[in-house]
Amino acid sequence: MEERNHSLVTSFILLEFTTDPTLQLLLFPVFTLIYIITLVGNVTLIMVICRSSQLHTPMYFFIGNLSFLDLWYSSIYIPKILLNCISEDKSISFAGCAAQFFASAGSAGIECYLLAAMAYDRYVAISNPLLYTAVMSKKLCMGLVAASYLTGFANSILITSRTFNLSFCDSNIIDDFFCDLPPVVNLSCDVTDSYQLLLYFILTYNIIIPSVLNLTSYASILATVLKMRSAVGQWKAFSTCATHLTSVTIYYSSILFIYARPSSSFVGRNKVVSVFYTVVIPMLNPFIYSLRNQEVKEALKRLMRGQTAS
Template identity: 50%
Template sequence: MGGNHTQTEFILLGITDSPCVQTPLFGLFLLIYIITLVGNIGIMLLVWVVPSLHTPMYFFLTHFSFADVCYSTAISPKMLVDLLSEKKTISFTGCVTQFLSFAFFGTAECHLLAVMAYDRHVAICNPLRYVMVISSGVCWQLVASSYLIAFLSTIIYTSCMFGGSFCGPNQINHFFCDISPVLKLVCSDTHSSEMIIFAFVIINVVGTSVVILLSYSSILFRVLRMPSAQSRSRAFNTCTSHLMVVSLFYGTVFFMYLQPASNHNSLDKVVSIFYTVVTPMLNPFIYSLRNKEVKGALGKCRRRMLNCCQHKKSWVS
């Protein structure tokens, strides 16, 4: 990994080169990043402190929120610094590290979404065996498998991207070190590297999306056969939040990584902003606003805090 490169640093061309636009974008993206951190860390803390949320579904959700925080942190801080900098440079090692983090947590999210779909499938289609099938040990195995597959895939992606020779231009036409913009700077033939990367993207993205599709097809078939309208409504509400997150994440990922390299254009930056910056911010809101259990847990925590404050005031007075 690193190959016979001669470049010691790259220049990121960023989102825009207009100074008038960069400052407002800095303020907007800083706000989005803060909300992302507060929202996702808040979900993790909420699941940790509320006993009623100590279930497999929320165990997987905490890992998904953790991946969102790390995934966003791999991109946003550097992007924010570059929006206020004249020279947007990143060292070769920094570029490799950024892509490693981004690819690892992004790939892990694909597999965590598939795991969450499987969890909902078992909960709805086989509720009597749910506790046995999705045991604590199985939960840890599924999460560990997601991270292991992500780690192995990331090593392959990174070796293919940075294993060539960088002896020409050093300007990356993007705001972070992504596959297509970096490979355009490799002097040697990148066809085999592109094919290997594409094959693993297919395995990770398409493979997990097939698992999700099959899980929800089975859920839909089961729900439509439920005699009670209330049961059907409860089952659909359980799955709606997850389906919204899946649609947002996979829609942009499919657009970015499952199209020919020749089709990439300036629209890529807009799409990249959406799945690297915006989507991690939206996920906590989707899960909290659409989920009665999370809203109930938030209400309990708020009431506890109010009671605690009132108790302190009465004690002081």
Template identity: 50%
Template sequence: MGGNQTQIKFILLGITDSPRAQTPLFVLFLLTYIVSLVGNVGIISLVRVSPSLHTPMYFLLTHFAFIDICYSTVISPRMLADLLSEDKTISFTACMMQFFTFAFFAAIECHLLAMMAYDRHVAICQPLLYVTIISSRVCWQLVASSYLFAFLSAIIYTWSVFGGSFCGPNHIDHFFCDVSLVLKLVCSDTHSSEMVIFAFVTINVVGTSMIILLSYISIIRTVLRMCSAQSRARAFHTCAFHLMAVSLFFGPAFFMYLQPSSRHGSLDKVASIFYAVVTPMLNPFIYTLRNKEVKGALLKCRSRFFNHWQHRRVLSLRT
């Protein structure tokens, strides 16, 4: 990428070109982004202050919430600004950095979902060995390796997309710099780049989804062999939240990145909005609404805060 290459500017056409729809969409997505930030920060804070949640599953969940914050922040602020701005240009460097960070956090999210599935597999299928297999050290090693592999993947992924020559149209019919639409603007041959991209998508998306699938096949077989109906219901209930998060993330991702480039169309924006903007907002609700452990921790925190407030109030009245 030479000096002339970095002087290129792209134009993001955004979600819609209708002026009447832009303000309502801005309000809707701003609220979505705020709820996403508050919900995920809330999960991280609750796990940190609640000793009952200091377990491997919630350790992974805090990283998952952190990645959701970063993931949505890469996309949402720029999208919100473009909805109210007439100037939708983005520099070559900014486009490349947005793509790099998006690919980095998306890859980590794939690996975290696979780790959470493996955690549930060990907890249900090998409960007596859970503490040994999923130790604190193992959790840190798994998370650190996922960050490292995602970083290397994002570098190669970004070079494959932006390493070609851009000399034609500069309009991107999307609200962020996504792989298929940027590649359409490359003048040089993209066959080798597409092969590299396909390989890394296969590793990060298909590979992790296969780990999740195999983990849940093993979980289902173990649960069906349980004698107690109550034990089966508890096991399925434990896994239901994670399966919902997996479906919300991998469903649109498979639709977007594992279909032929000729079939990309208007539904791509809807799928991208869903997994890049809506899913990070929904995940905190999925993991808290019917989770008894999280509800119990919330009640304890509320009681602790109320007692502390009452104590401060009594002291102030005495003085």
């Protein structure tokens, strides 16, 4: 019976943002520009960090990894969005949908834990500045990044294998622009209690726990800063955390809005919020971490002068 139900769906239809062909064509240059800015911004930031010895510190090691992840993150969604904007065929194969689902879930989980690791780095830098280099060793930094990837991929394998072994027997129309968890689950006709428990486990493990880790780190940072007697020291500490706190707030608020809700509210969810955390945030992160950061701006100027001279 299960195999027969699976055979009923061999592909899915993505509804995208609008059924108006003219508006879809107008969206094509918008998403193209966003993708170009995302690629140029993140590649530039990675190059600046790699080629500037002054930026070979734990903080910039994490920022470089975040930029690499954002390159991958945006590439999961935008190429398919662009294709659907100019094509009448909005379908995606069952295997293609599963692959996009796996990549999306994995990258989201990795980013959640990577941002938590970055928050811990800022906590150590402000709370224990004299021991910062010893605590945030190269081995620990690489271990935190590796753990983020392993955790994200492990959870993605688990949720993808369980989700795409469900029976899809009523409809193949996904009310979204990519194969995301809520709209895909809405198409299933055999969601069990054990599967619901798995969803809560993944939500807790990938979103709630990293959120708590971020809040704990910044609560500790705030307590440390308030104990400082120097107003200049307080301002310097706050400015050090401002960029990362901005990125964390934007990303987690978007993620929690989408996923931290009961399954009954998944239908008709806000696609604008989905676009924000999947497409817009990877474009904004390079600017968040560079425009307010004097060290990055100086390193970029040196890199540009070196290229010009050569």
